[in-house]
Amino acid sequence: MQLQGLNKTFGSNRVLQDITVELPEKATTVIVGPSGSGKSTLLRSLNLLERPESGLYQVADLNIDFSKKISSKQVLDVRKKTGMVFQDYNLFPHKTVLQNVIEGPVQVLKQDKNAATKEAYELLDKVGLKEKADFYPDQLSGGQAQRVAIARSLAMHPEYILLDEPTSALDPELEAEVLKVLADLANEKQSLIIVTHNLFFARQIASKIVFVEDGQIIFDGSSQEFFDQRQGNPRIHDFISSMSFTGIKEGTPQE
Amino acid sequence: MWDIITYSLPQILSAGVKFTIPLALIAFAIGLALALVTALVRISHRGGVFVIVKGIFRFYVWLFRSTPLIVQLFIVYFGLPYLTIPGILENGVKFSPFIAGIITFSLNTGAYASETIRASISSVPNGQWEAASSIGMTRGQTLRRIVLPQAFRISVPPLANSFISLVKDTSLAASITIVEMFEVSQQIAAENYQPLIMYTLVALVYAIFCSILTVGQNYLEKRTNRHLNQTEGE
Structure with missing residues (x-):
């Protein structure tokens, strides 16, 4: 699954800005990011519940060009x-x-x-x-x-x-029983693509992490790299530390 | 007084079986079908020429909700026979009283019920549409199998209200010479000079009819709510 140059606006708000990312099959990709970052819109675009204005989307043998009219057969x-x-x-x-x-x-x-x-x-x-x-x-x-x-x-x-x-x-x-099924x-x-706030779970399950902020992909790489970068990249560092307070919940699977 | 009742009640009930009940049942059935079509047209996302169709249905709903029912009955029964279009329609549009009643009551009920159905459809959460389309269901499938069944549950109480109103409104058919229950009671009251007894009696018969409908409504509500947890709605 691949996205290339995806753009989506709600009014004057650019929710997705030139998103290009590969979402590998038979793997678990976790999309993280603050509220309103566009991560849900990104995910919903993959099921065509949202229609970006432009960009290319390829899944298996299907190719969608969002700047053209999408037929109901393509949607199905x-x-x-x-x-x-x-x-x-x-x-x-x-x-x-x-x-x-x-x-x-x-x-x-x-x-x-x-x-x-x-x-x-x-x-x-x-x-x-x-x-x-x-x-x-x-x-x-x-x-x-x-x-x-x-x-x-x-x-x-x-x-x-x-x-x-x-x-x-x-x-x-109750979260734990759902996470167990996902694991x-x-x-x-x-192949799973999960938008979540739960960084502990992300760390445990993700083979790949995509970090989205303000409609842009800030980080795209392995889970290991993402958590290692927390010192180096201030935006990732801020995000992880803001999540760590709210993210610690009893019963959440940990390493 | 007992004599008056035994004399007049059979006549009132007979008028009820002959006119009031058929009028109400037929007009409600046609009205509901019309209401569903109207509601579906009005929520449709289709554009192009369809916008004109939507406009026509919107005009229809506006017209029948903004004018008195009795005036509508008069226009259809007394007015339309005078509608002539030279070369096309020379002799006006004439209906028997009963047919004029069915037409007017159906159109009137359809206009009100269409708003009920439209509101019920919009009150089904958007997530239901999304869930259905995410598994590949078409808009038609989603409406038929997911949204309308849920909208139906929501619309049972207000539609029952419309039905009960319709039963009582059929008394207006007396004004276009249909000999329904109210007309019969007026005729007998004119003979025996007992308006209090006659009108109270016919009022009770209407009340009994409507109570039966209320029982039906309760049954339907229970049936359509059986999938809900009992704690809901407390």
């Missing part, structure tokens, strides 16, 4: 390759956990319902929620809901799963 193709997990889960409240998971496979991929159901149970088992298949989202804890959302995106067999602050709405102990996925070489 990109969305099949990129699953999205939202901060506030966005499960469908009128559907059971199982129905949430099979909705995409049956309606979009036109899979056979029985086959989709069978696979949905396997995915729910994987995120530890097989027994909640017939529950409604409203009967789940936040951590459970987010794990269902991860199962829902996995059911589409996307090449990349994009996670937008997946644990920011969760209490620490398992990372170990299985599922």
